[in-house]
Amino acid sequence: MPGTYDVIVVGVGGMGSAACYQLAKRGVRVLGLEKFEIGHAMGSSHGLTRILRLAYFQGEAYVPLVQRARELWLETGRITGEPLFYEVGALDIGHQGSGVVEDGLAASEKHGLAHELLDRRTIEERYPAFTLDASHIGLYQPQSGFVASERAILAHVTLALYHGAEIHGCEPMLDWEPTANGGVKVTSDRGVYEAGRLILSPGAWIGDFAPGLKASTEVVRQTLGWFSPVRPTLFDMARFPVFTLEASEGHFYGFPLWQHPGFKLGSPHFSGEPYDPHLPDRQPSVQQRDLLRACLAKHIPAADGDLLGLKACMYTMTPDEHFIIDTLPGFEQVIVASPCSGHGYKFASAIGEALAELAIAGHSRFDLGMFSLRRFA
Numbered sequence: 001m002p003g004t005y006d007v008i009v010v011g012v013g014g015m016g017s018a019a020c021y022q023l024a025k026r027g028v029r030v031l032g033l034e035k036f037e038i039g040h041a042m043g044s045s046h047g048l049t050r051i052l053r054l055a056y057f058q059g060e061a062y063v064p065l066v067q068r069a070r071e072l073w074l075e076t077g078r079i080t081g082e083p084l085f086y087e088v089g090a091l092d093i094g095h096q097g098s099g100v101v102e103d104g105l106a107a108s109e110k111h112g113l114a115h116e117l118l119d120r121r122t123i124e125e126r127y128p129a130f131t132l133d134a135s136h137i138g139l140y141q142p143q144s145g146f147v148a149s150e151r152a153i154l155a156h157v158t159l160a161l162y163h164g165a166e167i168h169g170c171e172p173m174l175d176w177e178p179t180a181n182g183g184v185k186v187t188s189d190r191g192v193y194e195a196g197r198l199i200l201s202p203g204a205w206i207g208d209f210a211p212g213l214k215a216s217t218e219v220v221r222q223t224l225g226w227f228s229p230v231r232p233t234l235f236d237m238a239r240f241p242v243f244t245l246e247a248s249e250g251h252f253y254g255f256p257l258w259q260h261p262g263f264k265l266g267s268p269h270f271s272g273e274p275y276d277p278h279l280p281d282r283q284p285s286v287q288q289r290d291l292l293r294a295c296l297a298k299h300i301p302a303a304d305g306d307l308l309g310l311k312a313c314m315y316t317m318t319p320d321e322h323f324i325i326d327t328l329p330g331f332e333q334v335i336v337a338s339p340c341s342g343h344g345y346k347f348a349s350a351i352g353e354a355l356a357e358l359a360i361a362g363h364s365r366f367d368l369g370m371f372s373l374r375r376f377a
């Protein structure tokens with residue numbers, strides 16, 4: 001006799017852990033299945049931190065969702081007693097007229113978000129770590145910052161368990177099938193389970209279980225670097241924000257020092273290296289490492305010290321770089337939520353809430369229209 005639940009969540013990473021918590025909190029009988037250990041470094045959510053920006057230059061329809069996410073990160077951090085969101089401010093630096101600053105500015109003005117437009121000289125005076133191009137300008141958002149992404153997964157799972165969820169680590173789902181009563185049967189390497197609803201949040205592995213989505217998603221490797229800061233005080237959390245930087249070598253992002261001695265730098269434009277999530281290891285890319293070094297040498301020399309560490313992580317990209325949060329065509333009982341195109345973590349707390357609402361009521365308070373699968377039809 002299979003174990004029976006209201007909802008099974010497959011993939012207890014960034015999105016799945018939040019969904020488990022939000023479902024369990026609402027009294028739903030939930031089972032979370034995770035292929036690796038909880039909080040592993042094989043998916044898309046490791047590397048300690050993720051940027052949360054309120055004025056979203058990827059599309060201002062994201063703003064209400066990120067505002068709710070920020071509230072939830074603060075609330076969940078208060079409940080667990082360990083902050084999950086750090087309001088260190090965010091600075092988007094771009095070339096005049098390129099859209100990076102202008103789009104964020106438009107979103108700030110439309111949604112009444114606190115912001116400051118900075119010229120190059122002001123940025124360099126305020127943050128002496130940067131050496132910028134003459135055409136650089138910046139948008140500073142004081143209420144933005146970063147989410148402690150690894151810690152947040154553990155916090156969501158802790159709270160989900162507290163509310164009665166069952167979470168199985170190191171138990172991959174092998175297959176799922178619809179049942180005659182409109183539910184689902186899920187087979188793992190350890191058992192068979194049934195539920196009324198299935199939430200598929202397996203990140204980069206989504207193509208294994210929703211074959212139709214394989215064609216609409218591409219998994220790419222992203223290398224993160226930690227570098228010994230030459231002048232560590234310039235990167236102190238009290239005076240240095242998270243940032244994105246448009247440079248001639250690409251688009252980069254970085255963080256103040258937090259829980260690691262190194263200055264963390266990455267680039268969201270490393271999209272050219274397809275990656276197979278089934279590979280057993282996560283080798284960082286040498287080319288990507290060299291691009292990070294080039295950015296440091298030119299624009300952030302105060303962090304251009306010895307390499308302390310590299311990690312490879314995966315983006316699951318959609319063609320328009322927007323998310324997929326929708327029911328699976330032909331299977332109303334199956335909700336897909338994962339391919340977050342390299343910018344989804346900040347939303348995970350609110351996406352978890354939206355998934356719980358979708359699973360329970362069939363609709364969410366958020367307008368999820370732009371994440372619909374129908375846009376690829």
Ligand SMILES: Cc1cc2nc3c(=O)[nH]c(=O)nc-3n(C[C@H](O)[C@H](O)[C@H](O)COP(=O)(O)OP(=O)(O)OC[C@H]3O[C@@H](n4cnc5c(N)ncnc54)[C@H](O)[C@@H]3O)c2cc1C
Pocket residue numbers: 010011012013014015016033034035036042043044045046047049050051052171172173174201202203204205222223224266313314315337338339340341342343344345346347
């Ligand atoms: C280097 C890097 C930097 C990023 N920076 C930012 C940022 O600054 N801000 C931001 O908002 N976003 C950022 N992102 C994007 C963000 O981290 C991702 O969108 C988010 O982590 C995706 O979460 P997820 O739950 O879809 O995937 P994951 O957290 O990877 O979770 C998917 C889970 O499903 C599990 N799974 C897979 N198959 C199975 C199976 N068969 N059975 C059971 N479990 C299974 C996996 O093991 C995994 O734990 C970044 C991503 C990367 C890689």
